[in-house]
Amino acid sequence: MKVRCCAIALLGGLWGLPASAAKTDVVVLLNGDRITGEVKELAYGQLKFSTDDMGTLYIEWSKIASLTTAQQLQVELADGRRVFGQAPEAGVSRGALSLRGGAPAGAVVVPMEVPMSDVVRVVTLGAGEWKERLDAAVSLGYSFSQASDTQVFNFAGSIGSRDRRQHWNVALDAQLTSQDGGRASQRAALVGTRERFMPDRYYRESALEFTRNQELGLDLRSLVSLSFGRYLIQDQGHEWRAGIGLAASAERGYDGNRRESLEAQFSSSVRLFNFDSPQLHLVAGLTLLPSLSDTGRLRGESSLKLRRELAPDLFLEFGFYDSYDNRPAEGAEKNDWSVVTSLGYTF
Numbered sequence: 001m002k003v004r005c006c007a008i009a010l011l012g013g014l015w016g017l018p019a020s021a022a023k024t025d026v027v028v029l030l031n032g033d034r035i036t037g038e039v040k041e042l043a044y045g046q047l048k049f050s051t052d053d054m055g056t057l058y059i060e061w062s063k064i065a066s067l068t069t070a071q072q073l074q075v076e077l078a079d080g081r082r083v084f085g086q087a088p089e090a091g092v093s094r095g096a097l098s099l100r101g102g103a104p105a106g107a108v109v110v111p112m113e114v115p116m117s118d119v120v121r122v123v124t125l126g127a128g129e130w131k132e133r134l135d136a137a138v139s140l141g142y143s144f145s146q147a148s149d150t151q152v153f154n155f156a157g158s159i160g161s162r163d164r165r166q167h168w169n170v171a172l173d174a175q176l177t178s179q180d181g182g183r184a185s186q187r188a189a190l191v192g193t194r195e196r197f198m199p200d201r202y203y204r205e206s207a208l209e210f211t212r213n214q215e216l217g218l219d220l221r222s223l224v225s226l227s228f229g230r231y232l233i234q235d236q237g238h239e240w241r242a243g244i245g246l247a248a249s250a251e252r253g254y255d256g257n258r259r260e261s262l263e264a265q266f267s268s269s270v271r272l273f274n275f276d277s278p279q280l281h282l283v284a285g286l287t288l289l290p291s292l293s294d295t296g297r298l299r300g301e302s303s304l305k306l307r308r309e310l311a312p313d314l315f316l317e318f319g320f321y322d323s324y325d326n327r328p329a330e331g332a333e334k335n336d337w338s339v340v341t342s343l344g345y346t347f
Contacts, residue, residue, distance in 0.1 A: 023052055025069040027059065030095075035059075039069050041135075042122035044273045044281065045236035056312060060275050061236055064116060065094055074164045075099065075114065076121040078235050080201035083112065084125070084164065120234050123162050133161050139317055139344025150179045154340045156319075167195045173321075175338060187323075187336065188212045201231040205243065214254065216325055217332025223249040225265055239271040247289060253329035261297070263289040279309040300324040313346045 023038040027049060037051035047059045047067075068087050075083045075097065085099035097114045124133075141154035153176045160169030174188040189211045196204045204227070211221040229243020245265040252258050269285040283305045291297040304320040322337040 023050060025049075025067070025071065027064055028066045029059070029063055030065045031063075039067070039071060039073075039122070039124055041124065042119065044239075044271070045275060047122070058312065061116065061119065067097055072125040073099070074123045074125055075119055076123075076234075077114065078118050078120055080199065080231070080234075082164070082197065083114070085111070117236075120236060123164075125164060133163075134347070135160055135162075136347040137344055138347075139315075139342040141340050141342030143341065150177065152177045152338075152340075154342055156342065156344070165197060167197075169193050175340065185214045186212060187215070187321075187338065201234060202228070203230070203241070203243070204228050205245075213323055213336055215333050215336035216323060217253050217255060217329030219252045219254050221249055221251045223247055227265055227267065229267070237273050240269070242268040253332075255329050255331070257329060260293070261291050262293040263291050263299070265289055281307040281309075281315075283307075294327070297327045298324075299326075307344075315344050315346070317342050317344055 023036060025037055025039045027035045027037070027047070029035070035049065035051065035054075035057070037049045037057070040048035040050055040056070042048070042061060045061050047061055047064065049057045049059055051057060068089055070086055070088060072086060073084065075085075077083065083099060087097055088100055089098055095116045097116060097119060098111070099114065100111045136157070136159040138157040139155075141152075143152045144150070154174070156171070156173045158169060158171040160167065170190075170192045172188070172190050175186070177185040189209065191207060191209045193205055193207045198204060207223075207225045207227075209221075209223040209225075211223070212218060225245055225247035227243040227245025229241055229245075231239065231241045233240040243265075245267075247263045247265045248261070249263065250258070250260050265287065266289075267285070267287040269283065272280075272282040274280040283303075285301075285303045287301045289299040289301075291299075300323070302322045305317060306319075307315045307317045309315050317340075319340040319342070320337070321340070322335065324335050326334055328334055
């Protein structure tokens, strides 16, 4: 019931995005083609570009010769700098982004000309209503084994937004396994994160997490954490970050026992992107949490997700998840892993 309510609440934020503003931005490709529309975002090597006649296009950044727009842009560079301004004219050099206009206090001052190859991410600022700046995705999975009469349902959804100072995200991942004549098993995690950008690719992140895992004997774990880290690699095809921090958790087991713990937190995640056919997006993450208050206890979370695009905004995803606790609740398993195949859609 808790998972169902969370899913409904999350889906409620994905509806009713308003119409786009006037489309007056211009992209010129290396082959000379000129496209008029509206810049939405550049992320992971692809420019999201909305047009009236062709719908939303995803254009490889390496195929763009120039971009002009009157929108206010936040441009993240490969060396970790963030610059702000408009691009009202094409760069003097072919394959360059020419930025003009004022910049907020503490930011790199424009005008300047930036090689396209040095641009990692572009975000539009201050245009449209707040709903237009949301990024969201939802996926559903189902599997059935006739031999064991086992059914597995999986739901995953996320919603978030990015501005010049921070990136926030709320994600729900839930899995329900049922078997004829056997007990049902439930795994669910609701995680909210807020990442604050710092100079030279450093970041500070706070997180609030609620977790349930019946295989590990965990009815509910509430966790709050604060970490500090850096993007070690950040370019148009790769992203690798690592951080260290502290976490405090309160647990309630199915056996009725309650535990509180102060833990160190070591985390790392990698993203890889391939835009040649087929388009692939690989995300891998690992978090280790050795307890500081319960000496000898170690928890770990790992995940691997491979997403393949089937059509614009529609994807097929294969996921692997693993949870480990060397001191679980009495009678519970130390390790719980699952493999999930799901069909999803991005907004």
